[in-house]
Amino acid sequence: MEYTLTSKVQSQAKAVLKDWIAVPSVCDETDDKTPFGRHIQEALEIALDTCEELGFKTFIDPQGYYGYAEIGQGEELLAILCHLDVVPAEDLVEWTHNPFEMVESDGKLYGRGTQDDKGPSVAALYGVKALMDQGYEFNKRVRFIFGTDEETLWRCMARYGEIEEQATYGFAPDSAFPLTYAEKGLLQAYLVGPGSNDLTLNNDRAFNAVPAKAMYQGDKMDAVKAALDQLGFEYTEEARQIVVLGKSVHAKDAYEGTNAVIRLALALEKLFPENPAFKLIKDKFYETGYAKPIFGEVEDEMSGPLTVNLSKLIINEDESRIGLDIRIPVTADKDLLVDQLAKAAAEYDFEYQEFDYLNSLYVPLDSPLVNTLLEVYRDLTGDMTEPISSGGATFARTMPNCVAFGAQTKGAAVTEHQIDEYISVENFYDAMEIYAHAVKELASDPA
Numbered sequence: 001m002e003y004t005l006t007s008k009v010q011s012q013a014k015a016v017l018k019d020w021i022a023v024p025s026v027c028d029e030t031d032d033k034t035p036f037g038r039h040i041q042e043a044l045e046i047a048l049d050t051c052e053e054l055g056f057k058t059f060i061d062p063q064g065y066y067g068y069a070e071i072g073q074g075e076e077l078l079a080i081l082c083h084l085d086v087v088p089a090e091d092l093v094e095w096t097h098n099p100f101e102m103v104e105s106d107g108k109l110y111g112r113g114t115q116d117d118k119g120p121s122v123a124a125l126y127g128v129k130a131l132m133d134q135g136y137e138f139n140k141r142v143r144f145i146f147g148t149d150e151e152t153l154w155r156c157m158a159r160y161g162e163i164e165e166q167a168t169y170g171f172a173p174d175s176a177f178p179l180t181y182a183e184k185g186l187l188q189a190y191l192v193g194p195g196s197n198d199l200t201l202n203n204d205r206a207f208n209a210v211p212a213k214a215m216y217q218g219d220k221m222d223a224v225k226a227a228l229d230q231l232g233f234e235y236t237e238e239a240r241q242i243v244v245l246g247k248s249v250h251a252k253d254a255y256e257g258t259n260a261v262i263r264l265a266l267a268l269e270k271l272f273p274e275n276p277a278f279k280l281i282k283d284k285f286y287e288t289g290y291a292k293p294i295f296g297e298v299e300d301e302m303s304g305p306l307t308v309n310l311s312k313l314i315i316n317e318d319e320s321r322i323g324l325d326i327r328i329p330v331t332a333d334k335d336l337l338v339d340q341l342a343k344a345a346a347e348y349d350f351e352y353q354e355f356d357y358l359n360s361l362y363v364p365l366d367s368p369l370v371n372t373l374l375e376v377y378r379d380l381t382g383d384m385t386e387p388i389s390s391g392g393a394t395f396a397r398t399m400p401n402c403v404a405f406g407a408q409t410k411g412a413a414v415t416e417h418q419i420d421e422y423i424s425v426e427n428f429y430d431a432m433e434i435y436a437h438a439v440k441e442l443a444s445d446p447a
């Protein structure tokens with residue numbers, strides 16, 4: 001791509017990204033002074049300081065749920081929806097570099113948050129800064145909204161939505177180019193059933209990832225190993241427990257992963273054939289990532305198939321608890337699906353409990369916003385890839401007329417949520433360039 005942005009603004013952006021990555025803004029709810037921990041509070045303050053230095057007016061929610069930075073004037077509000085929290089780094093020893101010290105190597109910027117979502121946020125911010133440097137005036141208010149709770153429960157945007165102004169339109173730089181105009185509904189739920197005196201399990205993994213590990217500890221080690229061998233499932237033994245191995249992918253692509261928790265349940269079902277949790281999992285979920293025995297074929301052209309990720313299996317004397325992450329096509333009827341799920345669960349004496357639900361997103365392809373963003377992207381890149389729909393969830397669905405726009409460029413590796421997360425320098429600069437032109441088209445008068 002030919003850059004109109006100067007190398008000066010590019011390297012400023014890189015330096016700022018380094019500062020933002022240095023804050024390990026992982027959710028921590030044990031701190032009593034902040035909703036999501038002092039690191040997230042610090043990330044919010046640093047981001048707003050950066051914006052203020054660039055000439056934005058800033059506001060921080062006194063309770064610490066969100067902040068925003070605004071430039072320009074006019075009735076209409078162009079929102080750029082970012083988030084400053086990151087997922088945990090997990091095993092530090094597996095990282096090549098310290099995840100919270102951005103390192104540039106081989107044309108890549110390594111660090112937790114470089115791709116999701118600090119890198120894209122800084123790229124968008126400096127795209128706008130470049131316009132300011134070039135003397136553009138904004139005929140709409142351009143507002144960067146910084147959420148702090150995207151990787152967990154979106155309480156930041158819930159609070160923003162209760163108090164603050166909604167977007168006229170906007171985008172979330174938290175996905176891939178060209179743009180996402182449809183996002184599936186996202187349902188996270190529990191099935192809760194009878195406890196067991198025979199065994200205890202405590203596999204409490206994140207909802208939004210296919211679990212790569214599942215643990216068993218108890219007095220049937222040899223029998224569990226024999227069952228796993230018989231099924232051909234991989235496992236290791238560590239610290240007197242069996243660790244069943246799978247392959248983790250994002251829950252939206254559940255059908256591409258290998259679910260270690262389900263594999264453990266299938267092995268345990270052989271030892272405890274009367275246990276209703278294992279029966280339920282074997283009969284209704286098995287390994288496919290669709291749970292077709294419950295829902296049948298659910299799919300639409302805009303958003304693809306319904307997917308199901310079973311990531312939590314907790315069994316103790318009091319209860320058995322199964323955690324599910326379900327991505328619902330935009331045209332499907334959520335209430336009907338919940339009905340089907342509750343009925344299937346009831347056959348095994350399990351009860352449905354909703355944990356969280358996010359509405360789907362759908363902005364028509366012929367809307368002015370989609371047209372403008374797509375035109376900017378195509379002009380700059382020559383890439384004619386059609387807009388996509390996604391099972392992922394971005395803040396775009398928290399406001400009307402918002403889409404996900406970038407920042408992964410075509411062919412870029414998906415590294416978010418993974419060990420050695422990175423964004424390539426080229427991707428970072430390309431995204432800045434695209435965002436600058438997009439905001440110029442959407443919200444500026446000629447310089």
Ligand SMILES: [Zn+2]
Nearest residue numbers: 116117150174
């Ligand atoms: Zn993100």
